[in-house]
Amino acid sequence: MNNWRLVKLNFGNSPAHFGELGIGMEETSDRVRSDTLFSAWISACARLFEKDEFDKLLKQFLNTSPPVTMSSTFVYRHHNDRDIYYLPRPLKFPANYPAGDGDLEFFKAYKKINYLPLEVWHKWYQREGFTSEDRQELIKETNKTKSDGFLHEQGTFSYKEAFKIGHEPKIAVDRVTRATNLYHTGFVQFQWEQKGNDIKNRSGLYFLLNFSQKDETLEKQLQAALQLLGEEGIGGERSSGAGHFEVEWLPLPEMWQKVVDFKANYYTIISLLWEDNYSILKQLITEDKEACYEIIERGGWISGQQLRRQMLRMFVEGSVFSSPPLGKIADVTPHQLMDKKTKKPKKHPIYRSGISLSLPIKVKSE
Template identity: 60%
Template sequence: MSVWKLVKLKFGNSPVHFGEVGIGLEESSDRIRSDALFSAWVSAYARLFGKNAVEELLQRFLNSPQPPVRMSSTFIYSQSDGKNEIYYLPRPLKFPINYPDNDLEFFKTYKKLTYLPIQVWHRWYQGEGFTDSDARELIAHTKKEPSDSTALNRAGTFNYNDTSKRAKHPKIAVDRVTAATNLYHTGFVQFKWEQQNNEIRSLSGLYFLLEFPEEDKPLETNLRAALNLLGEEGMGGRRASGAGRFEVEWESSLPDEWQKILNPSSEMSLHCAIGLFWDDDESVLQQLITEKCSYEIQERRGWISGSPSGRNLRRKSVQMFLEGSVFPRPPLGKLADVTPGNFTNHKIYRNGIALSLPIKVKREKISRG
């Protein structure tokens, strides 16, 4: 029986800079995807336990019948009243159960709900589905009018953008040869926090899920130690400026609301990815990419440092399915070898091992010719 863990990253008053494909230095994503999280985590694991230990761990991912752990991407959590926590999940790329055909009055508002509180996510995609009161509340929110329905608002459906703030900080670049200066700006995201006496308290941050195929205390202990080291060093860009530092809160057991999502009361026919997915086996992809699926893909690329010349080298790029993609069966995935051709120090992998949640969606009408 698999073992699930929920891990929270508390950034306090430390800003973050998470680079993303298509986002320039002046902008920052508000979260980090599973492939980037895996890379940063494995790098910290190698620094803490050494080359042999990390190679042994990677071999378990590459050669075992099932990986030692699956991880989701990070998503935002927030404390609405200082006590109750709201966890956001990506909205699946399918309409929820009972979603109406006549949605013109609120579709633009619905489409902007890229992330849903897990209570709403569970109700729409595992429970009773979309209701008439949901439609009325979305219409009222679109028109900025009072609504007799407040379930979505109480759950935090419309408050996602309030969980963090974005800012651009001016920086100066100095040319090493001419000493000429150049002004530029770097984007940062600041999660909500407060100070009580001399204590910094996080009011929002990031979380992710882990699924172990079975209890593995030694691996869990080592992963926790490596993640704590990563928190001290910082994750993402601009770490030299103090960005990306966090404290780790590793939940010993999942809250009841998560248990309901992992163990739905009725049968689910589809699966929604909550981490990036990659596979190069055509037979596997043919079974997943059917008329029942709905997906979004993105080219994942980036740079590595550590070449003998000291130069940064571009990793090989791969196309990956994004979070929210819906498949007719659980996507499994693999590690993708993205080692540059002229890099011989060690192998570089990008994590395409998927993690997904069971869902059911609105039945699509069958068109008849």
Template identity: 55%
Template sequence: MGKWQLVKLNFGLSSVHFGELGIGMEESKERVRSDTLFSAWVSNYARLFGKKPVEELLKKFLQPKPPMRISSTFIYRECKNNTKNYTIFYLPRPLKFPINYPHGGDLDSKQDDLTFFKTYKSLNYLPLDIWQRWYRGEGFTKEDAQELTDKTKGNAKGKLKEAGTFDYKEAFKNHKLPKVAIDRTTSTTNFYHTGYVKFNWEQNGSSIKSLSGLYFLVYFEDNNPQLITELKAALDLLGEEGIGGERSSGAGLFKAEWLDLKDVSPTWENIVKSSDELAYQCLISLFWDDDKSILEQLMNSHSSYDIQERGGWFSDGNIRRQMVRMFAEGSVFPIAPQGKLADVTPSEFKAHKIYRSGIGLSLPIKVQI
């Protein structure tokens, strides 16, 4: 029996710089994808325990049932109202319409399909409660359509707004800092800006409390206490070293908070459970596989997916890793995508293998076909 946990990454005062293919130094994404998190995590495992233990660990991840599956990171946001404190967890919107999503004749006369679809399409991430209702519960309602229409026109009041559906970007702020690069040979200077993301925080006495940050889900295939303890220690080390770019400037520092799903909310416990009526799977990680028979099962007429190119530089030298194309978070398939590690070792690099994780993690959902 596997074990699910949720891990919050609390950045406090530390900014982050998460670069991806296609964006320059002046921009930063607000979250880290599963392959980047995996690589950074395993690299710190190697630093902590040495070459032989990390080679043994990678052998386990090359097996059909890897010891651990992780999601990409997503935004969480601490909130409070007059009666309680609560946390909003955002999940990627599946690339299929939810149950009861209206089409044309299903709409009220006051509603325009294109009007509310414009706002619907912009919702790349949904609060957990809305995600659960649309894809695991009663589905999309006429009230949702009306509220999305109102939002498109500039004013929305209702359950979607109350749940934080339109407040995703309130969890972080983007800013830029000026930098100067000096050529070591000619002393020529080059002025540029680097983009950062700052999550919300507040002063709590003499300490800093994170009001937003990142979280990810982890599924341990076997409850191996020693391995889990070692992986937690490696994640703690990663938090001290920082994740992402600009770590020499203090970016990416975090503290990891491990939580059992039952201690977070009953909704999370419900969402990871499957049943016969939940016939589809929504990716919450990147996914890669090179087995054509498996891909043929996944990529049928009922699937919906996006492709993400993954590349980048290898830290041990000025060497580019091989490019791979992966299925992105939010992709929907008729079966659970398992995935595997992709060998992205450059041909000129001989010291050891370099892997990028395409091991999939998905959640069961209902969708409208």
């Protein structure tokens, strides 16, 4: 039996800077993707555990059947005494969606919805699908008319109310000339409120974990490492106090259990996915006629070194396939850190996770 966990990252009044390839320091993402989360988390494990214990843990993830798979992080928002969990909208239309001339009245509003509240996601992709009531609400949203239907009640159009993105001025000082340069850094601030000396989180990030089998030792190890990561911070600008969070490690709520237990013939990934096996790639993108996907390039700097990891092309969250893809860990050690004779890393390999986590869905028949 699979063992799922829901993990919430509560940032309180701590801002965060989540860089993405190509957006520069002045911008920030509102969330952390699965490969970045894995890298930060596994680095925390390396600092927390003895070498033999860490090597044993890492070896498990390098196997074809990893002990746990994780999603990317997504935004949650506490509103009207309940948590709204947002999931990426799958790249295929939901069942009963009137694609074609029938969607011209509301497609402008539909395509802007990149993230769906869990209840809406469940309705569209696991229950009755797209309804005429949804159509009318989207038409009102397109026409900027007040709406009070199901989509509105669930928070479909209020995703960006969970956080604010701002910019702070910074000054860089040249080490040689002492010349100064003014620049701005983007920060995301999740909703919070203060009552007395206590800070209450109104929004934050969450992600899902699926353990292949019950393993209390592994779970405690990962939980301890994640708490350490929360104290150190995740993302950029940690030296300025950014990215600190507290961890809520929860059993899977009942609504989520319905989602993961659903039986269907399609799957949407909620993590990044990487695969280099030609036969598997051929099956995913050539032989799977129902596949619908997007590709993103992932790179980035190595912490503490002026070297970039090797670039990877990965499938993005929301991509849809006819079978649940597995993915794997990629070795992205820069060529400068490789021994020319042995063709092996001089110190230790640098990895990026392309291990996939997916959810079952049903979609519109073509």
